[in-house]
Amino acid sequence: MRYPARVPHGAVEPPPTPDGIRPARLRLPATGRWRTLREYLLDRFPAEGPQRVDALFAEQRLVDRAGPVAREAPFVPGATLWCYREPPSEVPVPFEVSIVHRDDRVLVADKPHFLATTPRGSHVLETALVRLRRELDLPELTPAHRLDRTAAGLVLFVLRPELRGAYQKLFQHGLVHKTYEAVAGYPPSAALPRTLRSRIVKQHGDHRAREVDGPANSSTRVDLLEHRDGLGRYGLVPATGRTHQLRVHMGSLGVPILGDELYPRPTGKAPDDFSRPLQLLARGLAFTDPVSGEPRRFVSDRSLQAWTAYAEWTRSPANR
Secondary structure: OOOOOOOOOOOOOOOOOOOOOOOEEEEOOOOOOOOEHHHHHHHHOOOOHHHHHHHHHHOOOEEEOOEEOOOOOEOOOOOEEEEOOOOOOOOOOOOOOEEEEEOOOEEEEEEOOOOEOOOEOOEOOOEHHHHHHHHHOOOOOEEOOOOOOOOEEEEEEEOOHHHHHHHHHHHHOOOOEEEEEEEEEOOOOOOOOEEEEEEEEOOOOOOOOEEEOOOOOEEEEEEEEEEEOOEEEEEEEEOOOOOOHHHHHHHHOOOOEOOOOOOOOOOOOOOOOOOOOOOEEEEEEEEEOOOOOOEEEEEOOOOOHHHHOHHHHHHOHHHO
8 A cells, every 4th residue: 555755734634545544643642751753652552562663664654744754753742643554354345335416515425234434443445435535536525424334325425625514514413304214023003103212322332322311312203104014114313313323212112123233132243244234224314505505405216125125035044
């Protein structure tokens, strides 16, 4: 992998690699006893070891605004650096990202199941953001929000850096009308439509979110769109955006979403098992454009496998 030989002076952050991966930002402490940057890295990240730290310098993967940092560089309190990390080994996701809309400000992508929105943890190259940056040659592309890796559907990306904040604030302030679809069991006694409100928390290190006592911090409207063969196709409209909110609320109704690998209990699914996608789809996005003031609405063309191909879904051993 090749890294930029020089960072433009005054740049907010260095450019991504040819693979579309941006470097990690590293802010040095305001005070410290270290004489060199190498001493600081060895002390701060002991698990990396001398060989891996030295490789950062030798391969010019550690940079500041002037370019690659030398092995003997002094420790500068409060300085900002960036590190181009080697991507982890990943299982390729055998599904494509499709484009719903593109103009000079935004790009709306239709993400498949199993593909993360942005690099995180063991998912780096196999993410919608990195794929789109590489395939469309859009190094400044940035997501305005995120969609769970296991869910499919619409994600809004921003093309121009100066517009990122305007579109990201739409989602932060709840100004985007988001609609979802899900497939789950159908209990004839369910009283729908219904709005579920509860307090959802997710603790660091715990993969699952939980409902607890206390003031509600989440709200989801659930409607039954149609049902057949013991299954229901549900319309979900969240008024808030808590982690795993839709999955938790469907579980609290007694109808967990089909294909869920975490709820009601973890399944221990293998990373390369793509046979049972979570039957959750981000179907629509609607908002008033913060730049032009025009109303905008986008709809996913995807469908949920358990509903459109019910026979194949039930015949699969993974779904029994």
